[in-house]
Amino acid sequence: MAVTHFQCRSGALLLCLLVLGLVGCSAGRARLPRAHQGVLNLAGYDLDQRDPVRLDGEWSFYWGQLLVSEDFHGKPDASPARYRALPSTWSMPCEGYRTGRSEEAP
Numbered sequence: 735m736a737v738t739h740f741q742c743r744s745g746a747l748l749l750c751l752l753v754l755g756l757v758g759c760s761a762g763r764a765r766l767p768r769a770h771q772g773v774l775n776l777a778g779y780d781l782d783q784r785d786p787v788r789l790d791g792e793w794s795f796y797w798g799q800l801l802v803s804e805d806f807h808g809k810p811d812a813s814p815a816r817y818r819a820l821p822s823t824w825s826m827p828c829e830g831y832r833t834g835r836s837e838e839a840p
Contacts, residue, residue, distance in 0.1 A: 775839040
C-alpha cells in the first residue's frame with residue numbers, strides 16, 4: 735500500500751501543528767513567576783492585567799517549628815530552611831509540625 739502525496743502532506747501538517755501547540759503552551763508557562771528558595775519575585779508582573787499568580791515553586795520549610803511573621807522581621811532565621819517544591823507529593827511521616835513560607839521580593 736503506497737502512501738499518497740496528500741497523506742504525507744497531511745501528516746506533516748498535523749505534526750507541525752502539534753509541535754507549535756506544545757511550544758506555545760510551554761512558552762506561556764515559562765513566563766509565570768515561581769518561588770525560588772522561598773522568594774516569589776513579582777517585579778514586572780501586572781496583577782491587574784494578568785491572571786492570578788500561582789504559588790508554585792520552592793517554599794521555605796522550617797521543620798519542628800511553628801513560626802509567625804514576627805519571627806522573620808529583622809532576625810536571622812531560627813534554623814536554616816529546607817526548600818520544597820510545591821505542588822508535589824511528599825513521602826514523609828504524617829507526624830510532627832512545620833512552618834511553610836514564601837515571601838514576595840520587593
